[in-house]
Amino acid sequence: MARMAPPDDERNWIQNSLAGDTEAFAALVKEHQKMVIALAFRMTGSWADAEDLAQETFLRAFRQLNSFRAESKLSTWLCQIAVNLSLNWRARESRRGEVHSTWSENVITETPAGFPDALSGRVQSALDKLPPKQRAAMVLTVYENHNHAEAAKILNCSEATVSWRVFAARQKLKRLLKGISHEPL
Amino acid sequence: MNRSELESILKKARLPQPPEEFWEEFPQQVARQLNRPATETTRSRRNWVPRFAWATVTAVCMVMAFAAGHWRGSVVTPAAPAQDILANAKLVRETLAMFPNQVRAIVEDNHGLHLVLSQNGAVPTSPPLYVRVSDGKTTSSLVTFSGQEIQIAGQKMTVLADAQGGIILMGNDFVWSSDEKTDSDSHLKIEAKSLNLAAL
Numbered sequence: 001m002a003r004m005a006p007p008d009d010e011r012n013w014i015q016n017s018l019a020g021d022t023e024a025f026a027a028l029v030k031e032h033q034k035m036v037i038a039l040a041f042r043m044t045g046s047w048a049d050a051e052d053l054a055q056e057t058f059l060r061a062f063r064q065l066n067s068f069r070a071e072s073k074l075s076t077w078l079c080q081i082a083v084n085l086s087l088n089w090r091a092r093e094s095r096r097g098e099v100h101s102t103w104s105e106n107v108i109t110e111t112p113a114g115f116p117d118a119l120s121g122r123v124q125s126a127l128d129k130l131p132p133k134q135r136a137a138m139v140l141t142v143y144e145n146h147n148h149a150e151a152a153k154i155l156n157c158s159e160a161t162v163s164w165r166v167f168a169a170r171q172k173l174k175r176l177l178k179g180i181s182h183e184p185l
Numbered sequence: 186m187n188r189s190e191l192e193s194i195l196k197k198a199r200l201p202q203p204p205e206e207f208w209e210e211f212p213q214q215v216a217r218q219l220n221r222p223a224t225e226t227t228r229s230r231r232n233w234v235p236r237f238a239w240a241t242v243t244a245v246c247m248v249m250a251f252a253a254g255h256w257r258g259s260v261v262t263p264a265a266p267a268q269d270i271l272a273n274a275k276l277v278r279e280t281l282a283m284f285p286n287q288v289r290a291i292v293e294d295n296h297g298l299h300l301v302l303s304q305n306g307a308v309p310t311s312p313p314l315y316v317r318v319s320d321g322k323t324t325s326s327l328v329t330f331s332g333q334e335i336q337i338a339g340q341k342m343t344v345l346a347d348a349q350g351g352i353i354l355m356g357n358d359f360v361w362s363s364d365e366k367t368d369s370d371s372h373l374k375i376e377a378k379s380l381n382l383a384a385l
Contacts, residue, residue, distance in 0.1 A: 022219040029212035037211075041200055051211075052307065058215045114201030123198035142195050173195070174186045180194050 005031050010074060018065055025065075029058050032075055035144070036082050042139040043086035045128040047114060053089060057082040079144060080154045083136050119180060126176035130169050137165035138173070271326045277313060277380060286310060290335050294325035301335070308333070314344055314352055317376040328380060338373060352377040 005013075010031065016024035036057050041050035060081055061068075068077050115121035127135055133155070140151040141162075148166070152159040186194075271277065271293055280300065281288055286307040292299040308330060317326040318338040325337045331346035345353040352363040354375060363377050 022216045025219065026212040026216040029215045030208075033208065033211050038200055047201055047203075048309070052309075054211075055215055055218065059218055062219055116199050116202065119194070120198040120200070123195060138195075142192065170188065170191055174191055177191070177194055178186065 011070070014065065014068070014070070014074065017062065022062075025058075025062050028074070032078050033058075035075060036078055039079060039082050039139055039144060040086055042124070042127060042143055043083070043132075043135060044089060045124055049089065053082065053085050056085055060085070076146075076150065076154065079140070079146075083140070083154055087132050087136060122180065123177065126173050129176060130172060134165045134169035134172070137162050138169045141166055271315060271328050274380060277328050281313070288330075289333050290327045290329040292325065292327040292335070292337065294337075295323050311346070313380040314346055315378050315380045316344060316352070316354065319374040320372060321374075340373070344377075346379065350379055352379070 005027075010028070013024045013028045013031075017028060033054065037050050037054040040053040040057070041047060044050055044053065057078060061078055064081075068074065115124065127138065130138065136155060137151060140146045140154060141148065146154065148159045148162045152162045155162065271291060277291065280291055284300075284302060286309075287302045288300065289303050289308055290299075290301040292301060309332065311330045311332070313328050313330060315326070315328055316335075316337065317324065318340075319325075320338045323338065327335060327337055329335055329344050331344060334341060334343045336342075340356045343355045345355065347353070354361040354377065359373075361373075361375050361377075
């Protein structure tokens with residue numbers, strides 16, 4: 001399990017970053033990069049896009065660091081930036097969705113490049129098919145372990161809306177992932 | 186499948202794992218972006234106007250230089266075919282080299298030559314595509330990249346390229362494919378191809 005930096009370290013990095021110390025900010029990036037890239041990947045399904053989005057997330061965070069309130073968690077704030085960037089990316093990509101799905105009918109269903117196993121690829125493909133905001137709700141609650149209230153703050157919507165999106169996403173994912181073995185972890 | 190079974194499947198899904206060097210390099214990559222002078226970082230809205238102006242001036246100068254050699258005294262009218270300009274691989278290559286991963290499109294229409302730069306981050310590297318659209322009155326040509334949304338001949342279109350070299354244009358109410366060259370409902374005459382920048 002990755003060791004999280006002590007809170008004092010993170011506070012110092014934030015303070016130094018606010019003073020323009022990019023090496024201090026690089027330390028913050030190192031601390032949170034896996035979370036941000038993982039979230040961006042789950043949202044986009046593409047490693048290249050995830051890397052670009054993650055970089056943009058951190059650049060934006062640096063530029064807006066003076067708006068970060070110390071009483072909240074930096075990781076949650078970064079999550080919010082990453083999700084919003086991902087949703088805007090998804091809005092641009094949605095017009096391609098129909099054409100891509102047409103092309104993908106001719107693709108042999110084998111383990112997509114880069115995934116360690118077929119299940120992982122299939123789950124990501126299923127996530128790709130969710131509407132962006134439902135997908136964001138699932139990524140935040142399942143993979144980032146936020147409760148519905150926390151996810152609602154990140155997504156800037158009501159807790160009830162998150163609950164509904166999670167419910168609708170689960171129904172769709174159950175249909176898409178039918179037949180996959182579900183032995184307990 | 187019940188809720189806990191679904192949860193179990195979702196949590197079993199693992200992400201692609203890059204080599205360890207990636208995680209060492211990524212923070213430094215971000216730090217380098219931050220350390221670049223403001224004029225070299227991703228374009229912001231407040232900076233694009235003077236740079237776009239220079240880009241346009243430079244592009245026009247390059248076009249005039251090529252035109253002097255290529256046309257040898259031919260008269261250029263606003264409706265003249267643009268193919269001679271944007272199909273010139275050297276012009277396109279040099280323009281792209283001036284603005285690496287920032288060019289969304291080089292457009293020529295009856296208003297002249299335009300350079301459309303990305304304001305929201307890097308344009309993914311991919312082979313340039315040449316598109317020419319005529320609506321019977323005017324002809325517009327452009328060089329762009331797969332995935333870009335462009336405005337041409339009064340229509341907003343997304344340009345896509347597939348792995349076999351086929352090109353697709355998706356407008357609000359039509360789809361055109363270079364493989365099928367169809368869209369009988371549209372009044373537009375469309376030509377598209379991949380541009381081989383290695384050729385001169």
